[in-house]
Amino acid sequence: MKEEFYTLKGYKIKNEETLSSSMEDYIEMIFRLSKDGKEVRVRELSQALNVQPPSTTKMIRRLAREGYVFYEKYGCINLTEKGEKLGSKLLDRHKTIFEFLKSIGVEKNILEQTEIMEHAVNDEVLSRIKKLTEFLKKCHQNNDRNNGEN
Amino acid sequence: MKEEFYTLKGYKIKNEETLSSSMEDYIEMIFRLSKDGKEVRVRELSQALNVQPPSTTKMIRRLAREGYVFYEKYGCINLTEKGEKLGSKLLDRHKTIFEFLKSIGVEKNILEQTEIMEHAVNDEVLSRIKKLTEFLKKCHQNNDRNNGEN
């Protein structure tokens, strides 16, 4: 099992079962927007993601075709159970990366960096980062306590 | 300065000065292959990156156009000073991410994960991760020492 190099696109082609980063972005945002029972529509989703409505229409049709959302023309966008499950996982991943970046002291463009990095970690890396962040937080608490004593 | 969401592609369009992931992959690999004075050719580069030769030809012309390599048809590929500098930085980034993933205990597909993640970190995140990895290594050493005493 020799390890070989690929371009980033090469890895995507190799792991063809995985969703594209864009699909993930849309699903994560639909999940966010629909969390407290609100209805999600093309316009709102487009604005939230800073894309034009036709891009959203196109992507929604794709997500519907692949079973992540229910959608019919001019209607509301609803996640299927599969989409819901994934959305929740993606939002979780987002939060994990965000907390990690905060805990290591990143200050500039944290949201942007989170959005970019979240697509680049697989489950194993994510769970390692989660544990690491908990550990770092404990370290910080100890430090704070010790400094507080002075 | 409100923070807004974009799709991954949206961030790429926003930060248009940055190179594409593919460009980075090619430059990093040319740097690797040419390190000990060896000549780099289309075939070798293609094989190293697992792409077909026409893809390499196309990318090399682009890299030449943008001042990262010297190239003329049927010739060897040579990094310019700008390309050399970038290649060295990219290889460094690669190593930093690789070491980080190792230090947090990632075991499966480390190379692949490195190759994917390295495109997703900016300078600030990278330098934070570098410091963090040094810190973690010290922790490991202390642990090992303590365990060694038993």
Added chain:
DNA sequence: TTTAAGAGTTAGCTTTAGCTAACATTCTAA
């Protein structure tokens, strides 16, 4: 010195995910 193999290039295709312009539908308010 010629020819065949190997290396590199060109042309043209694909997919993804954006975009605009133009059209269609739905909703709201007069």
Added chain:
DNA sequence: TTAGAATGTTAGCTAAAGCTAACTCTTAAA
């Protein structure tokens, strides 16, 4: 109840980065 605003869709464009097929160069061996 109908007109216009708001929303959504369609068609068709772009760029990036891959691919194959077919062609052209270069080189090495007979």
